[in-house]
Amino acid sequence: MKKVSLKDIATEAGVSTALVSYVLTNKDKKARVGEGMAKKIREIARKLNYQPNHIARSLKSGRSFTIGLIVADISNPFFANIARTIEDEAKKNNYNVIFGSSDENVDKSQDLINVLVNRQVDGLIITPTEGSEQQLQQLKEQKIPFVLIDRFFPGIAASYIAVNNRESAAGAVSHLIKAGRKRIGMVAYKTTLHHISERIGGYQDALQQHKIKAGNSWLKKARYSHLKEDIQLAIDQLLKGKQPADAIFFATNSLAIEGLKYINTLGIRIPDELAVITFDEGEALDLFYAPVTFVRQPILEIGKAAVRVLLEQIADDTSATTAISIDTTLVVRKSCGSR
Amino acid sequence: MKKVSLKDIATEAGVSTALVSYVLTNKDKKARVGEGMAKKIREIARKLNYQPNHIARSLKSGRSFTIGLIVADISNPFFANIARTIEDEAKKNNYNVIFGSSDENVDKSQDLINVLVNRQVDGLIITPTEGSEQQLQQLKEQKIPFVLIDRFFPGIAASYIAVNNRESAAGAVSHLIKAGRKRIGMVAYKTTLHHISERIGGYQDALQQHKIKAGNSWLKKARYSHLKEDIQLAIDQLLKGKQPADAIFFATNSLAIEGLKYINTLGIRIPDELAVITFDEGEALDLFYAPVTFVRQPILEIGKAAVRVLLEQIADDTSATTAISIDTTLVVRKSCGSR
DNA sequence: TCATTTTGCTTAAACGATAAAGCAATATTC
DNA sequence: GAATATTGCTTTATCGTTTAAGCAAAATGA
Numbered sequence: 001m002k003k004v005s006l007k008d009i010a011t012e013a014g015v016s017t018a019l020v021s022y023v024l025t026n027k028d029k030k031a032r033v034g035e036g037m038a039k040k041i042r043e044i045a046r047k048l049n050y051q052p053n054h055i056a057r058s059l060k061s062g063r064s065f066t067i068g069l070i071v072a073d074i075s076n077p078f079f080a081n082i083a084r085t086i087e088d089e090a091k092k093n094n095y096n097v098i099f100g101s102s103d104e105n106v107d108k109s110q111d112l113i114n115v116l117v118n119r120q121v122d123g124l125i126i127t128p129t130e131g132s133e134q135q136l137q138q139l140k141e142q143k144i145p146f147v148l149i150d151r152f153f154p155g156i157a158a159s160y161i162a163v164n165n166r167e168s169a170a171g172a173v174s175h176l177i178k179a180g181r182k183r184i185g186m187v188a189y190k191t192t193l194h195h196i197s198e199r200i201g202g203y204q205d206a207l208q209q210h211k212i213k214a215g216n217s218w219l220k221k222a223r224y225s226h227l228k229e230d231i232q233l234a235i236d237q238l239l240k241g242k243q244p245a246d247a248i249f250f251a252t253n254s255l256a257i258e259g260l261k262y263i264n265t266l267g268i269r270i271p272d273e274l275a276v277i278t279f280d281e282g283e284a285l286d287l288f289y290a291p292v293t294f295v296r297q298p299i300l301e302i303g304k305a306a307v308r309v310l311l312e313q314i315a316d317d318t319s320a321t322t323a324i325s326i327d328t329t330l331v332v333r334k335s336c337g338s339r
Numbered sequence: 340m341k342k343v344s345l346k347d348i349a350t351e352a353g354v355s356t357a358l359v360s361y362v363l364t365n366k367d368k369k370a371r372v373g374e375g376m377a378k379k380i381r382e383i384a385r386k387l388n389y390q391p392n393h394i395a396r397s398l399k400s401g402r403s404f405t406i407g408l409i410v411a412d413i414s415n416p417f418f419a420n421i422a423r424t425i426e427d428e429a430k431k432n433n434y435n436v437i438f439g440s441s442d443e444n445v446d447k448s449q450d451l452i453n454v455l456v457n458r459q460v461d462g463l464i465i466t467p468t469e470g471s472e473q474q475l476q477q478l479k480e481q482k483i484p485f486v487l488i489d490r491f492f493p494g495i496a497a498s499y500i501a502v503n504n505r506e507s508a509a510g511a512v513s514h515l516i517k518a519g520r521k522r523i524g525m526v527a528y529k530t531t532l533h534h535i536s537e538r539i540g541g542y543q544d545a546l547q548q549h550k551i552k553a554g555n556s557w558l559k560k561a562r563y564s565h566l567k568e569d570i571q572l573a574i575d576q577l578l579k580g581k582q583p584a585d586a587i588f589f590a591t592n593s594l595a596i597e598g599l600k601y602i603n604t605l606g607i608r609i610p611d612e613l614a615v616i617t618f619d620e621g622e623a624l625d626l627f628y629a630p631v632t633f634v635r636q637p638i639l640e641i642g643k644a645a646v647r648v649l650l651e652q653i654a655d656d657t658s659a660t661t662a663i664s665i666d667t668t669l670v671v672r673k674s675c676g677s678r
Numbered sequence: 679t680c681a682t683t684t685t686g687c688t689t690a691a692a693c694g695a696t697a698a699a700g701c702a703a704t705a706t707t708c
Numbered sequence: 709g710a711a712t713a714t715t716g717c718t719t720t721a722t723c724g725t726t727t728a729a730g731c732a733a734a735a736t737g738a
Contacts, residue, residue: 021727075422
């Protein structure tokens with residue numbers, strides 16, 4: 001049972017495919033199609049259960065109504081949630097989403113961009129990896145619309161949706177200080193990505209503002225590729241000195257979860273012996289015996305904004321960029337103690 | 340800067356597009372293209388950075404090299420992980436994945452199927468929702484290859500990848516019994532979906548086998564649409580009688596996580612007062628103060644098998660179906676106590 | 679009544695790639 | 709040297725849809 005095409009309907013109705021096309025794309029008024037004929041064609045289309053061939057349409061129109069989404073890892077709840085909102089938002093606009101995970105790897109990122117662009121996506125939503133500046137530059141040259149989320153490169157003019165990482169981090173750390181913590185460590189990723197630098201910057205800002213001298217020894221960095229070992233080492237170093245840290249600020253939820261797993265094995269009690277605060281939410285952090293205080297990124301807003309900005313860019317065919325910075329909320333729970 | 344097409348290369352080389360096509364699809368030997376010319380064409384293609392138009396190819400070949408993936412909710416870690424393995428596996432075979440979330444809703448499911456089919460996906464991987472039998476039947480009539488994962492309908496001949504739910508559930512419950520638990524409740528979804536019925540069946544099998552008389556009052560069902568309220572009610576009923584349950588078996592991770600959140604608020608200690616066991620893993624269950632014993636579904640295997648079976652079906656153009664049942668592993672941790 | 683406008687449809691080209699078929703020019707065979 | 713085979717390319721049709729342009733027939737105007 002082959003698929004029904006315009007031609008089948010045309011044959012059945014005894015007219016040309018053009019006429020059928022006009023009717024079924026609701027251009028029958030403009031194209032002066034007879035009322036009776038229009039009705040007849042619509043009926044036949046319904047009877048044969050005609051479904052337009054999207055690929056043929058795309059070829060003709062040069063638009064695929066598909067968005068490419070590149071995240072670091074779709075199995076990370078933060079990105080999965082973003083993907084979810086992007087999917088919903090895209091669907092509302094009759095767009096679909098093709099996705100891929102870069103694993104924070106530049107080569108995979110390039111691969112994905114190539115594949116998605118060859119599939120003629122109309123635009124891309126990307127969480128760029130470290131060192132992918134040149135890939136973005138190339139997209140710009142090819143005039144392929146894209147929007148960055150979660151991160152961006154200050155040196156590259158591109159649309160992006162991000163949160164005010166520096167202020168948010170500073171706010172989180174201030175909260176720890178106000179809760180009476182004095183020796184506040186931070187665990188971040190070892191990366192040059194701007195959003196992490198900013199979170200580190202915010203951490204340092206807050207310490208400085210409260211006149212706390214932080215040796216760099218309180219700032220630990222874990223490699224994405226060796227997360228577990230590096231985090232364990234970092235936490236050992238933070239907690240096992242003569243002056244152990246009394247609080248840790250994690251730069252992302254993956255870091256927090258991996259860190260807490262290890263802290264659990266050490267038998268350290270939260271928040272009594274150690275306060276914990278992190279960026280990003282996650283069910284694991286809710287279910288933790290001391291639900292973890294966290295910086296909430298408004299995922300829904302980010303996803304919606306990303307799609308909106310991207311579709312605007314696609315529609316306007318302009319190279320103008322839109323940068324959106326969104327505020328976060330500090331969700332205070334038990335993990336920092338309360339006083 | 341328009342995209343480079345075969346025609347551009349042809350013009351530059353002073354030949355026809357056909358010749359260029361033959362060369363760039365490596366049919367130059369078969370099509371008897373001169374060596375010199377082949378080389379020249381390849382060079383021009385490289386110089387102009389030619390990227391084939393996938394859409395045009397799809398239109399011609401009738402294949403899009405795209406898989407449609409329909410999960411209940413991409414932001415659920417179980418499905419996100421499945422999506423991840425499917426993505427990876429698809430990429431290995433030069434396929435891409437378009438996805439959508441059905442939210443366990445029949446209408447959304449139908450919507451998604453329509454959209455994906457119109458986009459000419461070559462096949463679908465679906466976690467079918469309750470009541471979607473007829474949609475699958477329709478896919479069969481349209482001869483669109485598809486593979487079900489996680490669930491299937493016994494009455495519909497279709498390829499599927501699933502775990503042996505009944506035995507796995509029975510194994511989990513037996514584990515509770517062997518750990519000395521006597522009053523074992525179960526929290527499942529209120530649904531007719533077969534995998535849930537089977538898990539319930541396994542629970543009942545195990546009780547029966549150990550001569551435990553379970554009133555139906557120990558079996559609770561929560562509506563997907565009213566998860567929180569229903570779970571709280573279920574747990575209240577299980578724990579607040581004169582003979583409170585001393586163990587709960589959750590049919591999925593979402594149920595377990597939502598249930599444990601509530602149990603936390605009740606101040607009930609796991610495993611001392613209550614043992615807990617669940618289907619599916621999740622970071623939340625790892626990080627829980629009494630890491631939760633769970634039935635591990637081999638996600639990687641499921642994803643790989645799903646893609647493999649689907650691609651076979653696409654290639655063979657057969658209506659034969661393949662049903663794969665995979666064994667689970669019981670991962671024993673603290674939440675059931677130890678003796 | 680004849681010129682002009684409107685109506686209702688068809689033709690044909692296009693999007694980009696593919697591939698069967700065709701056609702000279704050259705090479706091989708006897 | 710004539711018949712045949714091979715080489716190296718072009719022509720043309722096709723996938724399904726869209727849309728500008730074209731063309732009769734009918735309707736309107738004077």
